[in-house]
Amino acid sequence: MELEGNICDEPGREVSATAAIAFHPGRPARYRVRARVAALLEDDDFVVVDKPAGVLTVPTAERESDTLLARVLDYLHHRYRRRPFAGVVHRLDKDTSGAVVFARNRQALRYFQDLFRRHAIEREYLAIVEGRPPESGTFDADLVRDRGDRRRGVARGREEGRRAVTRYRALERLGKATLVSVELETGRTHQVRVHFAAAGHPVVGDRVYRPRDLPFPPPEAPRQMLHARVLGFASPRDGSLVRAESPIPDDFAKVLEALRAKTKAPRKTPGR
Numbered sequence: 001m002e003l004e005g006n007i008c009d010e011p012g013r014e015v016s017a018t019a020a021i022a023f024h025p026g027r028p029a030r031y032r033v034r035a036r037v038a039a040l041l042e043d044d045d046f047v048v049v050d051k052p053a054g055v056l057t058v059p060t061a062e063r064e065s066d067t068l069l070a071r072v073l074d075y076l077h078h079r080y081r082r083r084p085f086a087g088v089v090h091r092l093d094k095d096t097s098g099a100v101v102f103a104r105n106r107q108a109l110r111y112f113q114d115l116f117r118r119h120a121i122e123r124e125y126l127a128i129v130e131g132r133p134p135e136s137g138t139f140d141a142d143l144v145r146d147r148g149d150r151r152r153g154v155a156r157g158r159e160e161g162r163r164a165v166t167r168y169r170a171l172e173r174l175g176k177a178t179l180v181s182v183e184l185e186t187g188r189t190h191q192v193r194v195h196f197a198a199a200g201h202p203v204v205g206d207r208v209y210r211p212r213d214l215p216f217p218p219p220e221a222p223r224q225m226l227h228a229r230v231l232g233f234a235s236p237r238d239g240s241l242v243r244a245e246s247p248i249p250d251d252f253a254k255v256l257e258a259l260r261a262k263t264k265a266p267r268k269t270p271g272r
Contacts, residue, residue: 029072037071040099040244044106045236047072047086047112048101048244053223053251057091057100070103090116090187095205098125098228099246111236116187122232124250125182127172128255129201130210130218136169139195142189151208152190154198164188166195175263177204177219179256192198192226204255221255 038050049072051057056067069086077086086102087109091225103109136254147153155161164186170177178201182192190209196202197209205221232243248256 007068010012012044018149033081037068037075041242043235043237044125044154045104046101046112046242047076047104048099048231049075050246051092051097051100051228053097053249055093058088068100071215076104081092087112089113092191092228093193093224094224095223096226096228097246097249097252099231099244100228101231101233101244108236112233113231119184121187121228122235122243123184123225123228124230125184125228126191126214126229126252126254127168127180127182127196128174128177128219128221128259129180129196129205130172130177130216131169131201132197133180133201135169135197139164139166139168139199141195141198143191143194152194152195162186162188164195166191173263174256174259176216177259186216193224219255220261222251225252225255227252253255 004145011123026161039047040050041048049068051068055071058069058071059065059067069088069120072086073084076086085105087104087106089103089109091099092100101112141164142155142159143158143164144153144155144161147156163186167181167185168180168182170178170180186192192208193203193209197206197211200211200214202210202214203220203224204219206224206226227248228246229248230243232241232247234240235242
């Protein structure tokens with residue numbers, strides 16, 4: 001359909017009574033939106049999708065049109081042929097990939113918001129971090145919104161911050177880098193990136209939080225090597241366990257293989 005001479009495929013869009021609308025039945029259907037998001041799990045209450053790196057979860061003040069939210073709305077519209085609802089429950093950074101859940105009705109949205117508020121969610125990330133942190137550990141350090149350079153950071157001295165707890169365990173040593181499994185006890189913005197950077201082991205490819213005084217150059221990566229692999233929760237309908245797993249994306253796998261090739265490390269499949 002064309003609206004005022006421009007292609008329009010936004011479901012439920014309101015237009016004025018005098019708007020010029022044209023429909024061309026012979027034009028090929030635009031199915032491109034169907035392939036722009038991959039659903040990992042879904043039912044009448046939620047949809048868990050696989051977010052690619054480089055895509056915002058929701059628009060910023062700049063009102064970006066191509067976001068994960070927009071893609072989910074397009075997916076639901078084309079799948080169910082009615083005006084969709086997609087409630088935003090949580091977010092991933094633009095350059096972080098992995099599993100994200102959206103509520104499909106307002107009751108489910110309130111349910112998921114309560115789960116995340118109580119941290120009653122299983123969230124596991126894979127990350128490639130610089131250096132060789134201990135085999136396992138816990139970062140329990142409050143975070144502040146501005147550490148003095150308009151970036152988030154760990155609270156210092158008597159600074160008041162928000163409690164943030166990150167648990168991790170090493171999965172594979174990769175020379176001057178390590179593949180780790182990360183579990184969040186809390187879910188603060190940039191929590192994983194800030195905690196590991198403050199410990200001297202920034203996420204590979206993180207150009208925002210990497211300390212400038214680290215003694216060795218970082219391994220090359222197209223973006224921060226952080227992937228939300230597992231998302232688990234109790235179903236809002238019957239309380240049964242729901243667990244979605246996002247496959248490792250190609251760019252993450254390529255960095256892993258490059259590091260393994262440099263260190264001649266035996267190939268392993270990340271596991272729990």
